[in-house]
Amino acid sequence: xxxxxxxxxxALMGQLLVGLINGSFYALLSLGLAxxxxxxxxxxxxxxxxxxxxxxxxxxLLTVGGINYWLALILAPLFVGLFAALVEKTMLSRLxxxxxxxxxxxxFGLALAIEGTFRYxxxxxxxxxxxxxxxxxxxxxxxxxxxxxxxxxxxASLAVCIAVWLLIEKxxxxxxxxxxxxxxxxxxxxxVNVPLLLTLTYALGAGLAGFAGVxxxxxxxxxxxxxxxxxxIVFAVVVVGGMGSILGAIVTGYMLGVVxxxxxxxxxxxxxxxxxxxxxxxxxxxxxxxxxxxA
Amino acid sequence: xxxxxxxIPTDHVAAHPRAGQAxxxxxxxALAGLVVAPMFLYPIFLMKLLAFALFASAFNLLxxxxxxxxxxxxxxFGGAAYFTAHAVKVWGWSPEAGIxxxxxxxxxxxxxMGAIAIRRQGIYFAMITLALSQMFFFxxxxxxxxxxxxxxxxxxxxxxxxxxxLNRPMNMYYFVxxxxxxxxxxxxxxxxxxFGMILKSIRENESRAISLGYSVQRYKLGAFVMSAALAGLxxxxxxxxxxxxxxxxxxxxxxxxxxxxxxxxGIGTLLGPIVGAGLVVSLQNYLxxxxxxxxxxxxxxxxxxxxLFRRGLVGEFFATRLGRKLGFRSES
Numbered sequence: 001x002x003x004x005x006x007x008x009x010x011a012l013m014g015q016l017l018v019g020l021i022n023g024s025f026y027a028l029l030s031l032g033l034a035x036x037x038x039x040x041x042x043x044x045x046x047x048x049x050x051x052x053x054x055x056x057x058x059x060x061l062l063t064v065g066g067i068n069y070w071l072a073l074i075l076a077p078l079f080v081g082l083f084a085a086l087v088e089k090t091m092l093s094r095l096x097x098x099x100x101x102x103x104x105x106x107x108f109g110l111a112l113a114i115e116g117t118f119r120y121x122x123x124x125x126x127x128x129x130x131x132x133x134x135x136x137x138x139x140x141x142x143x144x145x146x147x148x149x150x151x152x153x154x155x156a157s158l159a160v161c162i163a164v165w166l167l168i169e170k171x172x173x174x175x176x177x178x179x180x181x182x183x184x185x186x187x188x189x190x191x192v193n194v195p196l197l198l199t200l201t202y203a204l205g206a207g208l209a210g211f212a213g214v215x216x217x218x219x220x221x222x223x224x225x226x227x228x229x230x231x232x233i234v235f236a237v238v239v240v241g242g243m244g245s246i247l248g249a250i251v252t253g254y255m256l257g258v259v260x261x262x263x264x265x266x267x268x269x270x271x272x273x274x275x276x277x278x279x280x281x282x283x284x285x286x287x288x289x290x291x292x293x294x295a
Numbered sequence: 296x297x298x299x300x301x302x303i304p305t306d307h308v309a310a311h312p313r314a315g316q317a318x319x320x321x322x323x324x325a326l327a328g329l330v331v332a333p334m335f336l337y338p339i340f341l342m343k344l345l346a347f348a349l350f351a352s353a354f355n356l357l358x359x360x361x362x363x364x365x366x367x368x369x370x371x372f373g374g375a376a377y378f379t380a381h382a383v384k385v386w387g388w389s390p391e392a393g394i395x396x397x398x399x400x401x402x403x404x405x406x407x408m409g410a411i412a413i414r415r416q417g418i419y420f421a422m423i424t425l426a427l428s429q430m431f432f433f434x435x436x437x438x439x440x441x442x443x444x445x446x447x448x449x450x451x452x453x454x455x456x457x458x459x460x461l462n463r464p465m466n467m468y469y470f471v472x473x474x475x476x477x478x479x480x481x482x483x484x485x486x487x488x489x490f491g492m493i494l495k496s497i498r499e500n501e502s503r504a505i506s507l508g509y510s511v512q513r514y515k516l517g518a519f520v521m522s523a524a525l526a527g528l529x530x531x532x533x534x535x536x537x538x539x540x541x542x543x544x545x546x547x548x549x550x551x552x553x554x555x556x557x558x559x560x561g562i563g564t565l566l567g568p569i570v571g572a573g574l575v576v577s578l579q580n581y582l583x584x585x586x587x588x589x590x591x592x593x594x595x596x597x598x599x600x601x602x603l604f605r606r607g608l609v610g611e612f613f614a615t616r617l618g619r620k621l622g623f624r625s626e627s
Contacts, residue, residue, distance in 0.1 A: 109597025
């Protein structure tokens with residue numbers, strides 16, 4: 001068997017893949033957080049709960065409505081986005097004028113309420129969600145077997161990340177969005193409906209979390225608590241990347257996922273905490289984060 | 296900040312000339328109530344309430360008086376509980392020495408976490424403390440001395456100063472009450488000291504405090520360590536009350552709980568966190584027998600507090616005409 005640094009290549013590649021998959025979710029979620037934070041100045045603590053909602057929406061669409069994975073991939077994020085828009089319009093929007101900490105506390109409460117509700121109705125245990133028939137099985141890459149669904153997760157998340165980046169950097173809507181981030185009053189004076197833009201942005205961020213949830217459903221089990229532990233890691237990812245840049249959030253997400261995967265190979269005991277350790281080091285050396293602009 | 300309650304603006308209602316005496320009377324009444332309470336209520340419940348009230352008060356020292364929202368205070372509370380439990384059970388230390396070790400350990404953890412977290416402000420500060428406390432959670436999950444999922448069980452309460460047998464519920468209760476009162480006196484002294492005043496000025500206007508020549512970072516770190524140490528005091532006492540230390544106390548849910556207690560009672564008031572802790576602990580006690588999950592209620596209360604009454608129950612009372620007459624003022 002081929003070895004690298006005393007580790008079998010297959011184990012190394014396997015963990016690298018796991019890292020890349022985790023990284024895909026970190027990237028999607030931190031992207032959503034960064035998009036929301038950029039315009040709303042709200043740290044969306046409910047992001048994990050919205051990710052969980054996406055997974056549950058897919059599961060319920062399948063078991064109750066008989067709707068397949070591909071349709072769920074579109075419908076579930078729409079549901080989550082719609083729900084988020086409703087929350088933003090009725091409640092969250094009242095908090096913009098206050099200290100941003102209140103937004104964090106509100107979304108924290110929202111996350112607890114959503115997760116508690118799902119736990120009450122569905123129990124705490126995980127439920128399996130089978131990947132679609134087209135994506136089952138594995139291909140032999142010569143040095144390892146790649147389960148097709150896992151490859152799909154990496155490609156799909158990468159594609160969505162790039163699409164969102166293009167949307168924000170290259171389209172007119174994105175230009176409004178970036179302008180409103182800089183100076184909302186001025187943009188409103190030019191006749192852009194900024195409150196609507198805020199609602200759409202929150203819905204977009206939450207929809208991204210919902211999309212990540214559907215992608216995650218066949219990889220992990222669908223459970224009410226699947227988002228709450230993930231969100232804390234994503235917070236650390238966001239601190240490392242710095243919230244200023246969309247691209248930074250994406251790159252940091254994949255990078256830290258891979259680092260975490262490699263740690264599992266070389267020093268498994270530390271794999272749970274490696275991202276937090278990196279966060280602490282980055283804060284000491286470069287408090288603004290790797291891609292951050294603000295000091 | 297929040298909408299004024301009642302038709303008459305109460306901002307300018309002056310305190311009654313004898314408000315000071317009235318306040319003293321109220322405090323004396325409350326203390327007397329706590330002294331006789333174990334005759335009527337289950338002592339363990341009361342002790343739990345006092346421990347959490349102290350924890351929330353320690354947390355409020357940071358959020359209410361310095362304006363720093365820590366999302367990682369479970370680390371100090373639960374960490375101290377582990378240290379105290381280990382020292383008392385494995386090393387056979389006396390209870391007071393065990394609690395002191397818990398306080399020292401929490402202060403040290405606070406120094407490390409604080410030194411890293413104060414490098415960013417506001418919302419980042421909250422996220423960093425949350426992430427670091429999650430790291431401590433994983434440490435506790437894997438470290439051998441915490442016994443992982445089992446926790447440290449059947450911790451002996453021992454004899455206080457070698458004399459007072461803490462295994463007798465009444466002795467334990469009055470010990471916890473004494474620690475609670477001592478903790479509150481320390482917080483009160485701290486808040487009203489020149490140090491506390493500088494913290495308030497940092498909360499109100501950090502740039503101005505810097506321009507006046509205060510080394511803001513050092514003051515923030517001082518407040519963080521102080522708050523951590525007092526949270527540790529509460530945690531150490533809790534380990535002796537329940538005679539175990541578990542992972543529950545170091546989870547992020549616990550950090551969220553203490554925020555809720557403070558928010559519900561009233562940020563920036565000495566009384567608020569105590570009232571908030573009383574309500575949350577009573578609610579948990581009440582719901583413990585039903586299968587309705589506490590998290591739903593916790594979450595909804597959080598949302599309602601943030602949306603409708605950010606001053607908290609005590610803060611709202613302080614803003615009423617009666618509260619003003621009695622000379623109460625909230626600090627935020």
